[in-house]
Amino acid sequence: APRRLKILIAGPLTPRVMHALDAAHETARLWTQPDRAAFLAEQGAQFEVLATGGAYATDAALIAALPALRLVASFGVGVDAIDLDAAKAHDVAVTNTPGVLNDCVADYALGLLLALSRRIVEGDRFVREGRWRQTKLPLGAKLGGKVCGVVGMGGIGRAIARRAEAFGMQVVYFGPNRKHDLPYPYFDSLPAMAEAADVLMLSLPGGAATHHIVDAGVLAALGPRGLLVNVARGGVVDQDALIAALAKRTIAGAALDVFADEPSVPDAMLALDNVVLSPHTASGTHETRAAMGDLLLANIAAFARGDALETPVV
Ligand code: 8YV
Secondary structure, three states: OOOOOEEEEOOOOOHHHHHHHHHHOEEEEOOOOOOHHHHHHHHHHHOOEEEEEOOOOEOHHHHHOOOOOOEEEEEOOOOOOEOHHHHHHOOOEEEOOOOOOHHHHHHHHHHHHHHHHOOHHHHHHHHHOOHHHOOOOOOOOOOOOOEEEEEOOOHHHHHHHHHHHHOOOEEEEEOOOOOOOOOOOEEOOHHHHHHHOOEEEEOOOOOHHHOOOEOHHHHHHHOOOOEEEEOOOHHHEOHHHHHHHHHOOOOOEEEEOOOOEOOEOOHHHHOOOOEEEOOOOOOOOHHHHHHHHHHHHHHHHHHHHOOOOOOEOO
C-alpha cells in the first residue's frame, strides 16, 4: 500500500490537487503560516515532500530548513524557481509537469502573435471606444511568408513551430543543440537568428543560464519590423532594454505573458501602445491545468509507492 506522506504545500495549487493531497496524505500549508521561520524551525523536519509551483521559490534556505525532504514536486514545466544544485546536494529529487502543457502554451503563443501582428486587442479597444465611426484601425502585418525564429526548441518550441508552419511561416530555431530530427534551419547564434527572423518566439527555460539572453543587441538585430513573443520567463529578456526598444520603435512590437518581477509590470511598459500584455496564463486552460495537476499527483503517488518517478528533472 502507498505510504501516507507528510507533505508541505508551498503555495496555493489548484483546489483539486490540494484536495487530493489532503485526502491521501498529511499536509501543511506554508503560505498560511503566520510566522514562516518559526513554523519551519518547529515543524520543518517532518516533511518528506514539498508540493510547489513555478511562482514559489524553492531556494537553498528552504531546502536546508526541510532536512527530511526527499522530493520537490512542482506544478509547471519551468523549474527556474527551484535551486536544483541545493536539491542535488541534499539528495532531493525534483519533478515537474512537462509535455502536457505544450499544446496550450503553443496555442497561446500563436494567439499572442496574432493579437500583436493583426492588432486584435487594439481593435477591441477601437470598437469599444466608439472610434470606428471616425477613423480606421491601422493595418496589421501578415504572418504568412515571414520567418519565425523559435528560441528554445523543446516540447513547447516544437508545438509552436508546427503551428507557425500552418500559418505559412518559415521556421528557424536557436538553442544549445541542433535537433537532427527537425527539418528547420538551425542557428547556433541568437543575434544571427534575430537578424534573419521577422518574429522571435521565446520558449526556452529560465534561470541563470538564459538570464537576459534577449538583450539590446538581439533586439537591435530583430529590427524595426520585428515582433517578440515571450511565453517563457521574464528573466530571459532584458526588460529595460525591451521597453527602450519598444519606445524607440527599434522593434515593432512585443506580446508578453511573462515579466521580470511578476505580477509587477513597469508603468513605462503599460504606457506603450505596441505591446500586448498577458498575466502568465499560457497554460491556463481547464484541460491543461487538470493534466498538470494529474502529473504532479502521479509523481507524488509514485514516490509514495517507492516506484520510479514519472517525470524527474535531470
Ligand atoms: C504555470 C509555467 O502557470 O509551466 C510553467 O513553467 O510557467 C506555467 O505553466 C506555472 O508554473 C504555475 O505554477
